[in-house]
Amino acid sequence: MRVIYLDNNATTAVSDEVREAMLPYITELYGNPSSMHTFGGQVHRKIEVAREHIACLINAEPEEIIFTSCGTESDNTAIMSALESEPRKKHIVTSRVEHPAVLSFCKALYRKGYKISFIPVDKKGRLNLEELESAITDETAIVSIMFGNNETGVIFPMDTIADIVKSKNVLLHSDAVQAAGKIPIDVKKLPADMLSISGHKMHASKGVGALYVKRGTRFSPYIIGGHQEKGRRAGTENVASIIGFGRAAELAKEHVLSDDTTVDELRDRLEKGLMDTCPGARINSDREYRLPNTLNISFEYVEGEAILLRLNEHNICASSGSACTSGSLEPSHVLRAMGVPFTAIHGSVRFSLSRYTTKGDIDSVLDKMPGIIKELRELSPYVQNA
Numbered sequence: 001m002r003v004i005y006l007d008n009n010a011t012t013a014v015s016d017e018v019r020e021a022m023l024p025y026i027t028e029l030y031g032n033p034s035s036m037h038t039f040g041g042q043v044h045r046k047i048e049v050a051r052e053h054i055a056c057l058i059n060a061e062p063e064e065i066i067f068t069s070c071g072t073e074s075d076n077t078a079i080m081s082a083l084e085s086e087p088r089k090k091h092i093v094t095s096r097v098e099h100p101a102v103l104s105f106c107k108a109l110y111r112k113g114y115k116i117s118f119i120p121v122d123k124k125g126r127l128n129l130e131e132l133e134s135a136i137t138d139e140t141a142i143v144s145i146m147f148g149n150n151e152t153g154v155i156f157p158m159d160t161i162a163d164i165v166k167s168k169n170v171l172l173h174s175d176a177v178q179a180a181g182k183i184p185i186d187v188k189k190l191p192a193d194m195l196s197i198s199g200h201k202m203h204a205s206k207g208v209g210a211l212y213v214k215r216g217t218r219f220s221p222y223i224i225g226g227h228q229e230k231g232r233r234a235g236t237e238n239v240a241s242i243i244g245f246g247r248a249a250e251l252a253k254e255h256v257l258s259d260d261t262t263v264d265e266l267r268d269r270l271e272k273g274l275m276d277t278c279p280g281a282r283i284n285s286d287r288e289y290r291l292p293n294t295l296n297i298s299f300e301y302v303e304g305e306a307i308l309l310r311l312n313e314h315n316i317c318a319s320s321g322s323a324c325t326s327g328s329l330e331p332s333h334v335l336r337a338m339g340v341p342f343t344a345i346h347g348s349v350r351f352s353l354s355r356y357t358t359k360g361d362i363d364s365v366l367d368k369m370p371g372i373i374k375e376l377r378e379l380s381p382y383v384q385n386a
């Protein structure tokens, strides 16, 4: 039975083109890109081509791209680099709805004595820009604000955020792991100093990421050792994954620039269909500023996990929060920050589409969900006690 995969914010399928690009580098072309011989040199050249494609995706220069092992490493590196470059400054500004790659890292830094300001969001998940502005002080080493939210898809107004942060002369990092490849990003227009991206969210393999560091930004490496990545990130490169990541970025750029609106049309079809057929449903997001592939929807008085299990019986994959928080029964920190009522937080489901999602996939979900919700609601102790 075909899997209906609607969990693309957790990870994506490696596309055929990416797999093809990677294959020679896990088989016959195994040379070390740092070697002097031609066998290694040809690998080195392919890594540089991949770097050009990643740069092109966000309109950066190739030398502004550092390959890392994942989005998490890129996020940690950006923040640590800012702290190490200006050791006098001990304050970080971030938001309450960041991915744990930023949020948990900041909490760990707090325990080491750094000061952290967590900027709140409103009920649509929009950042409080006045609080952002007033939180920045002379002590602030870096502001790290995500581009697009992994759970709700809310897109933050990065241009305005950049204006605020730059007017205070502070470094700006953005976790663009979910946004890159889904919406256009142009670092020539957006004055962010650093930006994180990850391969496995855009149909490349897992275990590869990149950090954009604007030319002229003071940078301190996080992983220290050999001279790879011009001394900015040591460790023998994950060659095949980097080459696949380059190909994935090339394809993502074509997709972002094309007029193909299938992904948001299908997402909207799913959203409308569920709202029309499932009573007590509510959208957890800003409907205007949202990643085109993401739908976070709550079904009041029903457990999200129970919905996922029922969907799973029909081979439909979705999620009840970020991949990292699902698995624990902790309610989503993002939905809590948005003030979503308790009865709705627990009934939240995230559907995240990709350019490979079909109308048939969406219609299967629309076919199954009303029955699932009705059945679970009848079993719900909350409804019986309400």
Ligand code: PLP
Binding pocket: 009, 010, 069, 070, 071, 072, 073, 075, 099, 101, 146, 148, 149, 150, 175, 177, 178, 198, 199, 200, 208, 209, 322, 323
């Ligand atoms: N940032 C965001 C917004 C994410 O959604 C994720 C992964 O879900 C990450 C960072 C971490 O990326 P990676 O899995 O490549 O470490």
